Amino acid sequence: MRQRHEFHVDSTRYLDDHGKPLDDLPALAGDTERILAAYRNMVLTRTFDSKVIALQRTGKCGTYASVLGHEVIGTAIGQSMAKTDVFVPYYRDQAVHTLRGLSLRDMMLYWGGDERGSANWENCPEDLPIAVPIATQCCHAVGVASAIRIRGEERAVVCCVGDGGTSKGDFLESINLAGAWHLPVVFVAINNQWAISTPRSLQTGAETIAQKAISAGLPGHAVDGNDYFAASEVLDTALERARGGKGATLIEAVTYRLGDHTTADDATRYRTAEDLKRAWEKDGVKRLQNWLHDNDLWDADKEKALQADCKNRVEKAVEEYLATEPQPPTAMVDYLFETLPPALQAQRERIAAKYRGGES
């Protein structure tokens, strides 16, 4: 028997758990402005996250999926993407969305039960809205990438999916198409170890999620999703490759979901405090903060000012969110079709009559 092909999965990490370099850092480590902007986005996202959880706990917001543990990979994605690229998210991508230019108010509106949270994305009008059904967005991503390829544009698509999502046909069918058609798309499988209560080990017998790329004919790359430098370097490379017509990449970003699945979940039912403590020791936000300190780019005063600034921005967004009147009930039929069919007109009139005064 002879070996037909040899496959490999690359894995990248630059910083240890304390933010100390394990190796020579990539060139982007010289871009102080980018790194500081990244750190600010991570802190903003974390501030937003804890505030929305508090809003939910006090009955001012609906069920919410915490981003805790995804701040680093999300920030790296948001920074690597060009404005003209298209982002296809799942539902734990707040750290990307702040960088795509979504307002914090709109992000709150979405979780606060208002469709308008996905409406006015003037900074990224082509980005897809949050997809709730697991991995379904992967098919949309290859569709967007197909359109880009058909028109011969130098743009790319980034699609996020969780580790649980990589078990679904949508993901596998989509990476397969991306390989067959050489599509300009980067899949980021954010492996946070948990699909609600199901651990990563029960999702697949494969050693890595990155290696699923091999069956699709794509490069697969595992990266420490809490290592800002590693994540950014791998994303920059994959996006450049995609925009240059060289095809798709699957990146597995390894991290840990530090919060519950959503505010409706209680993770203490299925994971230990010890596991969680170990995961916090690898927290990527703290790791980058340590690195900034070590390189004389950060100090306690700057941290204090940043925390205050993020808090102000979030509080202002909360005020705007809470002051936003709900849509009139008739809005439930107004966006179903471009033109309301006669068959629905009577139902719209019924809604309008029942909630008279709520008409827009």
Added chain:
Amino acid sequence: MSKGELRDVTLVEAVNLALHWEMEHDENVVVLGEDIATNGGVFRATVGLKEKFGFKRVMDTPLAENLIAGTSVGMATQGLKPVAEFQFMGFIYAGMEQIVSHAARMRNRTRGRLHCPIVYRAPFGGGIHAPEHHSESTEALFAHIPGLRVVIPSSPQRAYGLLLAAIRNPDPVIFLEPKRLYRAVTQSVENNGEALPLDTCFTLREGDDVTLITWGPCVMETLQAADKLAHQGVTCEVIDVATVSPLDRETLLCSVAKTGRAVIIHEACRNGGVGAEIAASLAESAFLDLQAPVVRVTGYDTVMPYYRNEAAYLPQVEDIVEAVEQVIAL
């Protein structure tokens, strides 16, 4: 492709003509599906498109129906107008989540920022001695979904005009082609790019005694039944619903106001079928016009039998005649 009036056009050729016309006149129209490019589709509905418009716009996909449904959503958000083919309606179910949860909802979810001008085509219905899963007529599943249009042509002319309308419509359309009629009849088709209206019934024949409400493949047997009944002195108004969702109730109610009697004919099984929705609408809004109960002639509430018995499942001309005689007697 010849322009102007074409004689002896089959329904499947009319589909092909409409696709050619629209791809030629709108560069955003793309066609995708299994075996649709080089092979021209298993029914040849897409034959010639690849040669004319190239692989970039006429795409053979991997064999994955869910992917076909979902990729179309992504393409549509970029302003393309995908016309996706499911090889048979019995294989559309793998794409249900993408159609129901995304194509039908994208406009609503984004308050109009993104929308899905997609046509999902599928040959449907029985009568061609096909294997299991190749003879389904489950239009009611889609008619139940808000945000979708379900359009079913029943003649070459309507296939041409309604498909053009479906492609030009800015929202998703499930376009079901009765494969029993693909080559059963021919008509002259004016290949001039003129669409027919959606959301509108077509009154195929006027009559005073009873309204026969049908769509798709059963239009053929219904017209034959109307012929037979005419010999008995019963004049039937025959309505091809064409867009089974959203429903043009106005045309149906006006007709029943005139005739006072209605028989609904469809191939799909009875329970929860589109006929039930029509019957309920007539009961709600035309009760005082009705001189007899609304009667349905439909497939049975069972799995479509393998083809040796499919004729026993399909509504036959005599079933329709019998139903009309029953309502006329009252």
